[in-house]
Amino acid sequence: MADTLHLVDVLDRHNSSRDVWADRGYHDRPCERWLKPIGWRPHIQREGKAGKPIGVRDQARNRRIASPRARVEHIFASLAQMGGKAIRGIGLARAEFGLTFKSAVYNLKRMTSPLEMA
Incomplete structure (x- = not known):
């Protein structure tokens, strides 16, 4: 839908x-x-x-x-x-962890961008 x-x-x-x-x-x-x-x-x-x-x-x-x-x-x-919202695992806690981990990786990737420019 x-x-x-x-x-x-x-x-x-x-x-x-x-x-x-x-x-x-x-x-x-x-x-x-x-x-x-x-x-x-x-x-x-x-x-x-x-x-x-x-x-x-x-x-x-x-x-x-x-x-x-x-x-x-x-x-x-x-x-x-990075694979979108698709998480391979069983259970809500594992899915939440997977999405939180992807968000942390994204934030680390963004943090390195200004450092590379400097």
């Missing part, structure tokens, strides 16, 4: 940031209209339709939204290169 159908379910109402960043797959005007009155600030990219491309203004908006999203997407891409 598409994760775009569960946007509302994953929003953390206790989060201090009220910004919602999403790509074109989450573009749904009724959903955006629903988010604003309850205090969320949607930053969802616009999507063109077949035969009707998006305008210059929406293209500029997509670029503005893409910049902060790229910083997060690079992390997920790097984790995907």
Whole structure:
């Protein structure tokens, strides 16, 4: 099932940031209209339709939204290169350990980048 159908379910109402960043797959005007009155600030990219491309203004908006999203997407891409969320093992504790270990490896890899540049 598409994760775009569960946007509302994953929003953390206790989060201090009220910004919602999403790509074109989450573009749904009724959903955006629903988010604003309850205090969320949607930053969802616009999507063109077949035969009707998006305008210059929406293209500029997509670029503005893409910049902060790229910083997060690079992390997920790097984790995907390490095998993604697939963990071979039985039990939740082992799966959590595997994902925590992958995250630690990613952080160590990132830490070495500034050291190599210096």
